[in-house]
Amino acid sequence: xxxxxxxxxxxxxxxxxxxxxxxxxxxxxxxxxxxxxxxxxxxxxxxxxxxxxxxxxxxxxxxxxxxxxxxxxxxxxxxxxxxxxxxxxxxxxxxxxxxxxxxxxxxxxxxxxxxxxxxxxxxxxxxxxxxxxxxxxxxxxxxxxxxxxxxxxxxxxxxxxxxxxxxxxxxxxxxxxxxxxxxxxxxxxxxxxxxxxxxxxxxxxxxxxxxxxxxxxxxxxxxxxxxxxxxxxxxxxxxxxxxxxxxxxxxxx
Amino acid sequence: xxxxxxxxxxxxxxxxxxxxxxxxxxxxxxxxxxxxxxxxxxxxxxxxxxxxxxxxxxxxxxxxxxxxxxxxxxxxxxxxxxxxxxxxxxxxxxxxxxxxxxxxxxxxxxxxxxxxxxxxxxxxxxxxxxxxxxxxxxxxxxxxxxxxxxxxxxxxxxxxxxxxxxxxxxxxxxxxxxxxxxxxxxxxxxxxxxxxxxxxxxxxxxxxxxxxxxxxxxxxxxxxxxxxxxxxxxxxxxxxxxxxxxxxxxxxxxxxxxxxxxxxxxxxxxxxxxxxxxxxxxxxxxxxxxxxxxxxxxxxxxxxxxxxxxxxxxxxxxxxxxxxxxxxxxxxxxxxxxxxxxxxxxxxxxxxxxxxxxxxxxxxxxxxxxxxxxxxxxxxxxxxxxxxxxxxxxxxxxxxxxxxxxxxxxxxxxxxxxxxxxxxxxxxxxxxxxxxxxxxxxxxxxxxxxxxxxxxxxxxxxxxxxxxxxxxxxxxxxxxxxxxxxxxxxxxxxxxxxxx
Numbered sequence: 001x002x003x004x005x006x007x008x009x010x011x012x013x014x015x016x017x018x019x020x021x022x023x024x025x026x027x028x029x030x031x032x033x034x035x036x037x038x039x040x041x042x043x044x045x046x047x048x049x050x051x052x053x054x055x056x057x058x059x060x061x062x063x064x065x066x067x068x069x070x071x072x073x074x075x076x077x078x079x080x081x082x083x084x085x086x087x088x089x090x091x092x093x094x095x096x097x098x099x100x101x102x103x104x105x106x107x108x109x110x111x112x113x114x115x116x117x118x119x120x121x122x123x124x125x126x127x128x129x130x131x132x133x134x135x136x137x138x139x140x141x142x143x144x145x146x147x148x149x150x151x152x153x154x155x156x157x158x159x160x161x162x163x164x165x166x167x168x169x170x171x172x173x174x175x176x177x178x179x180x181x182x183x184x185x186x187x188x189x190x191x192x193x194x195x196x197x198x199x200x201x202x203x204x205x206x207x208x209x210x211x212x213x214x215x216x217x218x219x220x221x222x223x224x225x226x227x228x229x230x231x232x233x234x235x236x237x238x239x240x241x242x243x244x245x246x247x248x249x250x251x252x253x
Numbered sequence: 254x255x256x257x258x259x260x261x262x263x264x265x266x267x268x269x270x271x272x273x274x275x276x277x278x279x280x281x282x283x284x285x286x287x288x289x290x291x292x293x294x295x296x297x298x299x300x301x302x303x304x305x306x307x308x309x310x311x312x313x314x315x316x317x318x319x320x321x322x323x324x325x326x327x328x329x330x331x332x333x334x335x336x337x338x339x340x341x342x343x344x345x346x347x348x349x350x351x352x353x354x355x356x357x358x359x360x361x362x363x364x365x366x367x368x369x370x371x372x373x374x375x376x377x378x379x380x381x382x383x384x385x386x387x388x389x390x391x392x393x394x395x396x397x398x399x400x401x402x403x404x405x406x407x408x409x410x411x412x413x414x415x416x417x418x419x420x421x422x423x424x425x426x427x428x429x430x431x432x433x434x435x436x437x438x439x440x441x442x443x444x445x446x447x448x449x450x451x452x453x454x455x456x457x458x459x460x461x462x463x464x465x466x467x468x469x470x471x472x473x474x475x476x477x478x479x480x481x482x483x484x485x486x487x488x489x490x491x492x493x494x495x496x497x498x499x500x501x502x503x504x505x506x507x508x509x510x511x512x513x514x515x516x517x518x519x520x521x522x523x524x525x526x527x528x529x530x531x532x533x534x535x536x537x538x539x540x541x542x543x544x545x546x547x548x549x550x551x552x553x554x555x556x557x558x559x560x561x562x563x564x565x566x567x568x569x570x571x572x573x574x575x576x577x578x579x580x581x582x583x584x585x586x587x588x589x590x591x592x593x594x595x596x597x598x599x600x601x602x603x604x605x606x607x608x609x610x611x612x613x614x615x616x617x618x619x620x621x622x623x624x625x626x627x628x629x630x631x632x633x634x635x636x637x638x639x640x641x642x643x644x645x646x647x648x649x650x651x652x653x654x655x656x657x658x659x660x661x662x663x664x665x666x667x668x669x670x671x672x673x674x675x676x677x678x679x680x681x682x683x684x685x686x687x688x689x690x691x692x693x694x695x696x697x698x699x700x701x702x703x704x705x706x707x708x709x710x711x712x713x714x715x716x717x718x719x720x721x722x723x724x725x726x727x728x729x730x731x732x733x734x735x736x737x738x739x740x741x742x743x744x745x746x747x748x749x750x751x752x753x
Contacts, residue, residue, distance in 0.1 A: 056370055077373045085371035089364025095386045105372045108382070150372065 004033025005157040005190030006067035008053060013062030015048055023048050023214040025062075030207075032067070035184055035191045037201035039237065040211035046194045049211065050160050053192070054083045066158065081109050084151035084189075088163035090143045092135040098146050099131040105153040120149040125179060141172035148180065159184075159191045165200065177204055199241035202226065210234040258737060259436040262421055267440060269416040274407045274444075277339055278400055281346025286392075288347075289354025290380065299355055306348035314406050317341045318413050322530055326537075333530060333539040334523070338410035338417075342403050349398040357391025358384055386459075393456035397449055404445040408437070413530070414495075414523040414539060418444075423525040427499055429651060430735055491519040492702065495534060495543035498525040499650070500731040500738065501590065501670060501724065505544045505694070507742035508719075509712065513542075516711035529553065535699040536578040542698055542712070546590055548690035550574075552629050560633060563589075563691030570695065579700035583712060588721035590670040591692035592630045594619075597657060598678040606683035607638045610664070618644040620653050620662030630689055631666070637688040651732075670694075670721055672729025694719075718749035 008030040015022045023045035030036050038046040051057040052064060055076045064071045071079055092101050102120050103113045121128055124145040135143060144164060151159060164180075165173040181204050184191050195201050201208045202222040210218040210233060218230035225238050292299030309317070321337035330336065361384060369379045408419030418441045425433030494509050496502035503524060510520045523540055532554050534540040547566045551557050555573055567585060574580040594607060604610055610617075619642040625631055626645060634640065642664070648656055654673050656662040667674060669681060669692070696715055702708050719727075727741040 054371065056367075077375050080371060080373035085368075087364060087367055087371065089362065089367070091362070091364035091366075091368025091371075093365060093368075093383055104382070108372065108374050108378050147368075150368075 004188050005159075007032040008158065008190065008192070009063075009065050010049075010052075011063040013049070013052055013059045013064060015045075015052060015057060015059045021045065021048075021214065023052075023059075023211075026214075026216055028209065028216060028219070030190065030192065032190055033188060035181070035204065035206045036193070037205035037208045038192065038194045038211060039196065039198055039201045039208055041196065044211040045214040046196075046211050047162055048214075050162055050192060050194050053158075054080045054085060054160055056080075081105060081154060082156055082158070084148075084156040084159040086144070086147050086151045086159065086161040086164040088166040090147040090167075092143055092146060092150075094135050096135075097131070098126075098133050098135065098138075101135065101146055102149045102153055105150060109154060111154065116153060120152060123152065123183065124149045139172075140168050141176055144168065144176060148183075157189060159189050161191065161193045163194055163196070166195070166197075173200075180204075198237040202238070202241070208234075210237065256432055256436070259421065259432050263418075263436065263440055266416055266418050266420055266437075267444070270404070270407050270418045270441070270444065273335065273338055273342065273410060273415060273417060274400075274403045277342035277403050277407070278346055278396075280339065280343040281350055281399055281403070282396070284343070285347045285350040286354060289351045289392075290358065290384075292351065293355045293358035303348075303352060303355065306351050309344050310348050314341065314345065314409050315412065317344065318409055319527065319530075322413060326533065331539065332537060333414040333526075333534045335415050337413050338407070338415040342406050342410070345406055346399040346403050349395040349402070350392070351395070353391045353395025353398075354388065357388030360391065361387050389459050390456065393452065393459065397452045397456070400448050400452060401445045404441060404448060408441055411525045412498075412527060414526050414534060416521075416523070420524055423498060424503060424738075427503075427525075429732070491521045492708070493539065493541045494520055494522050495526055495531050495540035496522060496524040497528055497531055500741075501668075501728050502544065503738035504727050504731060504741045504745065505586070507739045508715065508745055509542055509544070509696075511739075511742055511746055512711050512715060513708065516707065518708065518711075532697075535697055536580055538699060538701045540699060541702045542696070544586060544694050544696055546692040547585075547695055548591065548630070548692040550695070551690060558629055560688055560690055562687075563693060566691045567693055567695065574697065579703065581698045581703050581709075583696040583698060583709065584716040585693035586696055586715055587717040587719045588670055588694055588724045589692045590668050590694055590724070591689055592625065592628070592666055593669045593681045593684075593689070594634070594664050595657075595667040595674060595679040595681050596664050598680050600663060601680040601682075604682065605680075606685050607634060607640070608685055610682060611639055614640045614642050614664075617642055617663035618646060618661070619664050619666070620646050620648055620656045621666040622650050622653060623647050625666040633688045634684075637686050670724040670728060672725045672727070672732055675722070675725050676729050676733060694724075714749070718752075719745055720752075723748050 010026050010028045013026045014024050016024070021043050026049060038049060040046045048057055052059045053066075053071070055071055093104065096104070099117045102117050106113050106116060117131055118128060121130060126142065126145050126149070130138070130142070130146075135146070138146065147164070165177055168176065177200060193201070193205060202225065205222065207219060207221055208225055209216055210230060212233045218225075218234040220230045220234065224230070225234060228235065288302060292302050318337060318341045321340055322332050325332035325337055365383060365387070366379070369383045374382065407417050408422055410417045411419030411423050418437045420437070421433045422437035425431065425437060492513055494506045496506035506522050506524065510522065513520050523534070526534060526540070528549065531540065531543060532545060532550065535543060547563070547570055550570050551566055555570070567582070571582040574582050594610070596604060604613065621631075626647065646656070646662060653662070653665050654677065657665050657679070658677065667679065667681075673679070674681065696712060698709060698712070723745060727745050730736040730741040730744065731738055
């Protein structure tokens with residue numbers, strides 16, 4: 001295993017929107033190398049929280065550091081180029097082939113591309129022949145694998161993911177989740193995953209942060225949550241997959 | 254006039270047309286592309302800009318061109334010719350490019366834009382690598398629309414003195430020379446089609462090669478014909494001869510041009526200038542020589558409402574023009590082109606003067622051109638002779654004569670030098686009270702060339718050289734017999750020499 005990814009800390013971070021929503025006064029420490037899931041309903045502020053880390057959203061107040069360096073002291077473009085970013089809509093550039101999409105973070109930063117595309121295709125379990133394919137010829141799962149490869153192009157230590165598996169069918173979703181988790185462990189990343197799916201969070205993450213109304217209401221390990229920790233909001237969310245599992249088990253008998 | 258004659262005029266006009274349209278497109282692109290990008294990112298500003306561009310689009314192009322004249326005049330810059338045409342056409346090119354740029358950028362999937370931001374693209378990189386290539390189809394659609402509009406609209410620049418294919422269209426319309434009209438229209442249409450096809454193939458290249466920087470060769474391809482046109486148009490300084498928008502003016506311009514060419518000058522013609530702008534064009538130096546009519550200058554430029562004798566008018570105008578505007582009136586070419594009420598010979602019978610008209614007018618229809626009823630002549634005639642017609646109708650000049658023939662009008666306001674008066678056996682009604690202004694055709698020389706004694710000497714023989722019957726004959730040659738204004742001018746020149 002490589003060296004672990006960086007630690008991320010938030011101190012009293014606030015971001016309010018005119019129409020309501022956002023996050024208020026969030027303080028949170030994410031250890032280096034951790035795989036953290038941010039879970040909550042729509043409008044709970046989980047995406048806003050994620051985007052303040054790579055400065056896609058500038059907070060109204062509060063401090064944000066990555067390995068003790070304030071993100072405000074790093075230029076926003078330089079900051080984003082050091083952090084992997086994966087989104088639900090994938091956002092592949094439709095006019096460029098897979099190779100050019102994967103190489104784009106290197107291109108814009110002025111880095112040499114070399115054999116990086118081949119290495120990255122291997123890393124996300126895609127065949128080399130995909131390099132010359134256009135995005136619209138790929139399946140949803142294949143597109144998101146390219147999305148991960150692109151995010152990993154500059155060997156970031158920190159990955160931010162906003163519902164990366166949200167648009168995929170359940171089988172693909174499961175497979176891709178597992179292979180990303182394996183990747184996280186193998187190359188030593190800090191991963192922050194936004195999801196509204198508690199089961200996904202419990203299965204993939206080391207720690208689950210539950211947000212509600214723009215505030216953190218629980219920070220627990222999956223095991224602790226399953227054992228009843230975290231308070232009523234967190235438990236209501238844990239109850240959904242648990243009840244489903246019980247029902248399914250009952251139907252089989 | 255044959256097709257060959259018409260085609261001979263095409264190359265120079267086409268070059269000038271292309272230069273104007275290409276320049277307007279270039280200005281349009283330079284303004285609207287960055288504006289479109291900015292407008293797509295700032296919604297409220299975008300609405301404002303698109304609203305402005307839409308309003309501009311609703312102004313008729315002819316009016317927009319004319320509106321730039323007083324504006325530029327007030328600013329003290331070149332008010333006729335290239336500049337107003339360029340500004341008006343550029344404004345027209347704005348909307349399609351602007352709207353399609355904004356729409357093209359707004360149509361991009363937000364996930365793609367977020368991904369571009371997320372991997373750390375600067376706004377410029379995002380535009381160059383992502384938004385530009387994705388919006389280019391829409392943008393090129395707007396560019397193609399704008400190009401076709403601009404090429405069509407450039408024909409109207411003729412009215413503010415910028416040579417274009419409109420020169421032969423307007424001249425042809427005026428003289429009912431359909432060969433000229435068709436040649437002008439077809440050339441303009443062909444140019445629009447060729448440019449549209451070129452842009453379509455460029456658009457194709459841009460999409461398939463998926464490279465945004467193909468815009469550069471595209472721009473070069475547009476500029477090459479413009480460059481050729483520039484090199485053609487920037488030759489030695491020339492004498493510019495102005496003409497208003499009717500046959501007699503075309504003929505007199507050619508008559509002057511023939512004289513000057515014989516004296517070794519290079520000449521060019523600015524035809525179809527509006528009656529209201531041509532004198533300012535002369536005093537402002539956009540036109541060097543032209544012929545105007547005493548009564549027109551008296552009423553329109555000097556704002557005089559009184560009626561005095563021909564000699565007094567001509568002398569007063571000469572003094573006023575030289576002291577106020579540095580313009581020299583060399584004198585009358587020899588005939589008058591006054592407003593005159595005329596009737597068909599077979600209908601006039603006992604009616605010989607305006608005074609005779611009073612008793613029968615209530616049963617008659619008066620036809621006129623589009624401006625007569627607003628002119629002081631009509632007011633003074635009406636009041637002096639107490640004329641009350643049953644009906645008044647306005648026509649374009651050509652149809653006015655047809656209306657008289659067919660009986661749709663009983664009396665029309667003709668021009669005394671019009672060839673159709675003799676040809677159609679019309680009777681000019683006399684003016685015993687002398688209320689109609691003198692309309693001697695005065696040869697005017699602008700301040701830019703008054704110091705040129707050789708030029709003045711070359712024009713001097715034209716003073717008194719054209720009788721009203723010869724002018725009527727020359728006008729008939731063009732209006733009815735479809736000869737070219739140049740041919741008619743050469744005939745006048747021969748007559749003038751013969752009678753000396």
